[in-house]
Amino acid sequence: MSRYDPTAIALHWLVALAILCAFPLGWYMTDLPLSPLKLRLYSYHKWIGMIALALIIVRLLWRATHRPPAPLPTHPLWQRWAAEAVHHGLYVLMVAVPMSGWLMTSALGFPVVLFGVLPLPDLVAKNKELGEVLKAVHQWLNYALLALFVAHVAGALQHHFIDRDDTLRRMSPFRKRKEA
Amino acid sequence: MKHFALAITLLAVGAAFAAEFNSVQPSGSAITFVSKQMGVPVDGKFGKYSAQIAFDPARPQAGKAQIEVDVASIDTGSSDADEEVRGKAWFDVHSFPTARFVSTGLKPLGGDRFEATGTMTIKGRKANIVAPFTVKPAGAALVIDGTLPISRKQFGIGEGSWSDPSVVADEVQVRFHFTLDAAKK
Numbered sequence: 001m002s003r004y005d006p007t008a009i010a011l012h013w014l015v016a017l018a019i020l021c022a023f024p025l026g027w028y029m030t031d032l033p034l035s036p037l038k039l040r041l042y043s044y045h046k047w048i049g050m051i052a053l054a055l056i057i058v059r060l061l062w063r064a065t066h067r068p069p070a071p072l073p074t075h076p077l078w079q080r081w082a083a084e085a086v087h088h089g090l091y092v093l094m095v096a097v098p099m100s101g102w103l104m105t106s107a108l109g110f111p112v113v114l115f116g117v118l119p120l121p122d123l124v125a126k127n128k129e130l131g132e133v134l135k136a137v138h139q140w141l142n143y144a145l146l147a148l149f150v151a152h153v154a155g156a157l158q159h160h161f162i163d164r165d166d167t168l169r170r171m172s173p174f175r176k177r178k179e180a
Numbered sequence: 181m182k183h184f185a186l187a188i189t190l191l192a193v194g195a196a197f198a199a200e201f202n203s204v205q206p207s208g209s210a211i212t213f214v215s216k217q218m219g220v221p222v223d224g225k226f227g228k229y230s231a232q233i234a235f236d237p238a239r240p241q242a243g244k245a246q247i248e249v250d251v252a253s254i255d256t257g258s259s260d261a262d263e264e265v266r267g268k269a270w271f272d273v274h275s276f277p278t279a280r281f282v283s284t285g286l287k288p289l290g291g292d293r294f295e296a297t298g299t300m301t302i303k304g305r306k307a308n309i310v311a312p313f314t315v316k317p318a319g320a321a322l323v324i325d326g327t328l329p330i331s332r333k334q335f336g337i338g339e340g341s342w343s344d345p346s347v348v349a350d351e352v353q354v355r356f357h358f359t360l361d362a363a364k365k
Contacts, residue, residue, distance in 0.1 A: 034261060035341065110222060111220055116219030119219075
């Protein structure tokens with residue numbers, strides 16, 4: 001069985017972990033009443049988002065220079081197209097979501113200071129109207145990300161439990177002894 | 181003869197500089213501040229205040245300032261935060277609507293730098309403070325710029341869970357910028 005290489009696998013799961021932390025945090029924190037906790041959660045959300053963005057850029061560079069395994073012979077054509085569409089969509093959103101967040105927080109006048117010590121540049125000058133627009137953009141891009149995430153996970157589980165093929169195994173961080 | 185001419189010139193120049201500047205230009209003045217939230221500097225300002233300032237460059241020690249700030253006019257950059265800081269744990273504007281600075285002395289530090297000492301009253305608490313500032317000419321007006329660190333803890337601004345300085349830092353840098361026109365004769 002041809003697998004993804006270890007770096008691709010590591011990056012895949014690290015990014016997944018970052019998104020699985022940042023997304024629920026983002027969803028939960030926005031409705032909180034203002035409190036020291038809310039400010040902390042906003043900061044953690046932004047730090048995780050920036051780390052995710054950095055990992056995604058590395059991931060894109062790796063993907064551009066390292067070919068992933070070919071589709072399995074058992075994968076029908078429509079599934080190959082669907083997978084490619086979802087994967088490409090995920091790559092675009094994984095960059096657009098944190099970038100839109102960064103733009104939004106810059107426009108709202110709250111610069112990002114990574115871990116409270118490393119100031120990141122403001123992507124745009126403080127502008128309340130733009131900030132409100134970017135807030136909506138960030139929100140909608142996240143809904144799109146959620147949709148593609150669900151499709152991606154559903155596809156992986158379908159291949160693993162219904163088709164019973166190696167698709168998920170190729171990206172597994174665990175090496176199983178009974179590989180083909 | 182030339183000594184006489186020089187003396188007259190100096191007298192004329194001295195007279196020109198002996199003007200008192202006491203007319204604050206509202207459009208050329210501002211009271212702003214920078215607070216730090218988890219390391220992030222956030223700008224804010226006070227929209228309403230009254231400033232009575234008198235400054236004579238020839239006699240700086242006679243200078244006086246009385247600034248009264250309408251605390252409810254605070255703009256923290258977020259409407260949620262504006263509402264929170266007007267509340268009891270922060271400025272408690274219902275009980276203490278005005279913050280006040282009254283100078284008790286003014287000292288030149290050399291060049292265009294000066295230092296005002298005075299009493300700051302916020303949320304009913306008084307403290308003696310020292311505020312350094314610069315005075316620079318801008319056409320026929322004078323521009324005063326200074327920065328004053330205020331400790332939230334000292335004045336009880338942000339009590340209870342908000343007193344944790346790792347979320348909102350204790351020190352807030354208040355910046356004052358006043359453009360003064362000469363007194364009308």
